[in-house]
Amino acid sequence: MILTVLGFLLLTLLVIVTGAIVRTANLFAAVVLLSLFSLLMAANFFLLDAADVALTEAAVGAGISTVLMLAALALTAETEKTASRLKWVAAGTVTALTLVLLYATLSIPRMGDPSAPVHQHVAPWYLQNTPHLIDIPNVVSAILASFRGYDTLGEVFVVFTAGIGVLFMLGMRRFPAGKRRIPPPQTLGLKHHLVPRTVGTFILPFIILFGLYVQFHGEHGPGGGFQAGAIMAAAFILYALLEGERRALDIVPPRVLMLLLASGAFLYGAVGVMCMLLGGNFLDYNVLAADPVAGQHLGIMLVELGVGVSVTGVLLSIYHAFAKREPA
Amino acid sequence: MCLAVARALLGPGVYNRLLAANLFGTKTVLLLAVVAVLSDRPEFLDLALAYALINFIGVLAVLEFVQSRALRRRLEDGHRLEDSKPESGPAPTTDRPE
Numbered sequence: 390m391i392l393t394v395l396g397f398l399l400l401t402l403l404v405i406v407t408g409a410i411v412r413t414a415n416l417f418a419a420v421v422l423l424s425l426f427s428l429l430m431a432a433n434f435f436l437l438d439a440a441d442v443a444l445t446e447a448a449v450g451a452g453i454s455t456v457l458m459l460a461a462l463a464l465t466a467e468t469e470k471t472a473s474r475l476k477w478v479a480a481g482t483v484t485a486l487t488l489v490l491l492y493a494t495l496s497i498p499r500m501g502d503p504s505a506p507v508h509q510h511v512a513p514w515y516l517q518n519t520p521h522l523i524d525i526p527n528v529v530s531a532i533l534a535s536f537r538g539y540d541t542l543g544e545v546f547v548v549f550t551a552g553i554g555v556l557f558m559l560g561m562r563r564f565p566a567g568k569r570r571i572p573p574p575q576t577l578g579l580k581h582h583l584v585p586r587t588v589g590t591f592i593l594p595f596i597i598l599f600g601l602y603v604q605f606h607g608e609h610g611p612g613g614g615f616q617a618g619a620i621m622a623a624a625f626i627l628y629a630l631l632e633g634e635r636r637a638l639d640i641v642p643p644r645v646l647m648l649l650l651a652s653g654a655f656l657y658g659a660v661g662v663m664c665m666l667l668g669g670n671f672l673d674y675n676v677l678a679a680d681p682v683a684g685q686h687l688g689i690m691l692v693e694l695g696v697g698v699s700v701t702g703v704l705l706s707i708y709h710a711f712a713k714r715e716p717a
Numbered sequence: 718m719c720l721a722v723a724r725a726l727l728g729p730g731v732y733n734r735l736l737a738a739n740l741f742g743t744k745t746v747l748l749l750a751v752v753a754v755l756s757d758r759p760e761f762l763d764l765a766l767a768y769a770l771i772n773f774i775g776v777l778a779v780l781e782f783v784q785s786r787a788l789r790r791r792l793e794d795g796h797r798l799e800d801s802k803p804e805s806g807p808a809p810t811t812d813r814p815e
Binding site for chain 1: 734735737738741742745748749752756760761763764766767768770771772773774775777778779780781782785786789
């Protein structure tokens with residue numbers, strides 16, 4: 390009961406915050422509100438028992454996307470250009486779409502209704518068969534990495550493609566040597582501020598440890614490759630914020646980033662091909678070990694590792710691509 | 718939490734909003750922890766942990782942004798100064814690295 394009220398409250402706040410994001414013309418305020426939006430969203434996911442999604446939203450929405458938005462904001466103007474007139478076509482389309490969607494919600498089954506189609510289709514099969522086919526407690530990981538391994542492979546390639554696209558557009562240029570006496574401001578970092586540096590250096594190892602925990606504990610609790618990748622990327626971004634771009638790129642040079650970006654996706658595909666070479670189907674992990682269940686465990690672990698490495702590489706490359714550019 | 722959201726929406730000024738958003742992050746961490754304990758699923762505490770760690774990065778990013786903006790403005794002023802007086806000294810940045 391209390392959770393329902395809480396969920397209602399959070400959704401109402403979500404609507405209010407969304408309205409404010411659309412209305413505000415100050416982009417910096419919009420970024421701050423967006424991080425608030427992400428927090429609300431994750432709390433909602435959490436109340437709906439979607440722990441894995443909530444963790445993703447936590448890692449990506451609250452951490453990385455705020456950083457990326459600010460990095461982009463540093464390159465552009467700070468206020469939105471105000472639209473001179475209300476665009477009637479756009480307003481009409483949005484209103485019509487809203488009405489259609491509202492009409493559609495009337496026929497949606499009640500939340501948590503056991504007779505809803507979503508609980509009748511394949512979900513019971515997954516819940517029944519995960520214990521003896523794969524034998525891991527987190528059914529979400531089992532579905533993501535094994536039952537629907539193709540979909541996840543597709544997602545990894547989408548992430549990979551997005552990373553390549555951003556790198557093509559923004560580029561990973563070297564620092565212009567000797568052209569400017571003063572380095573671009575963004576390369577400075579916060580190294581002259583004692584408190585952030587001390588606290589940041591203190592929690593950095595814990596973030597990396599937590600990332601590894603999420604990566605390799607994904608079969609047992611909420612988490613997996615995507616979340617772990619985002620958390621690891623957040624850790625390296627934290628280092629870049631603290632010590633400056635240059636030091637961060639010394640530790641993880643662009644070459645290594647490219648390698649990470651490609652090798653994660655490659656590892657995922659290679660596991661699939663390996664299964665075929667051993668006589669199974671593509672991404673059929675049963676053949677990876679003598680015991681099918683052990684094979685599944687091995688396959689899921691390798692695939693999640695591939696996802697994690699790829700996501701880390703992509704997020705870090707995008708961050709560096711933004712941070713290295715000089716403001717226009 | 719409502720009060721924090723109200724402050725974030727009303728401002729005044731960006732820094733009130735920022736403080737409100739930060740407060741809201743802390744509140745979310747607490748909320749998640751309480752709900753996880755109330756509904757008897759201690760493994761969901763992981764989420765609260767993730768938030769506690771990740772929130773900090775957002776704050777640091779904002780700090781960095783504000784710092785670099787201030788520096789950039791000073792830099793632009795410096796260039797303007799140099800344009801008007803070609804023989805002026807080095808650009809007025811005090812925290813040049815190394």
